[in-house]
Amino acid sequence: MVDAATCRADVRAILETIMPSTPPFTPSSAPSSALSSARGRKPIEFTFAAFLVMCFATCGLIGLFANFATPVPLYRLAAREVALDDATRALASPDPQAAIEALRPRLDESADALLPLRADMPSVIAAERAAMRERMLADAHAVSQRMIVMITTITAMAAIFGVAMLGLSRR
Numbered sequence: 001m002v003d004a005a006t007c008r009a010d011v012r013a014i015l016e017t018i019m020p021s022t023p024p025f026t027p028s029s030a031p032s033s034a035l036s037s038a039r040g041r042k043p044i045e046f047t048f049a050a051f052l053v054m055c056f057a058t059c060g061l062i063g064l065f066a067n068f069a070t071p072v073p074l075y076r077l078a079a080r081e082v083a084l085d086d087a088t089r090a091l092a093s094p095d096p097q098a099a100i101e102a103l104r105p106r107l108d109e110s111a112d113a114l115l116p117l118r119a120d121m122p123s124v125i126a127a128e129r130a131a132m133r134e135r136m137l138a139d140a141h142a143v144s145q146r147m148i149v150m151i152t153t154i155t156a157m158a159a160i161f162g163v164a165m166l167g168l169s170r171r
Helices: 002-017 033-040 047-069 072-090 095-103 110-114 121-170
Strands: none
Touching: 047 072, 047 110, 072 110, 072 121, 095 110, 110 121
16 A cells, blocks of 8 residues: 555655756745735635536526427428328338338328328428428427527526526625
């Protein structure tokens, strides 16, 4: 087991080999202005440290929520585009009705527009693709509006928390 004195001696020896020309620091070698400013400084209080931690945590949480929520409409759009492409390819199958019916979980509400099959299915799929893009655009707008409300709410709550923490630190 290594004691503290041996450890300090090892650290001093390493520092002397790395920086041999640097004189050791002693309080008497420091400028008097540095000592007076260090003595006059108040230690950081717990409430102020908690306030700073909460500021960083709040910013991190906002970023985390935004990273997960914002791209969801884009992911849904891409998945639906692939499903509509698969529905177009399913028209060439021997039983297009059953093939498109098998795609129903991936097509979601687009399946209701495609089924039952009609004679002009390529134009029906094209019309549904355009309608689906409009729905996804509206969904993306709704997500962005919710993100604005969430960021505003969390920022206001963090400000109230900060005022409360600073109020506690003055007591």
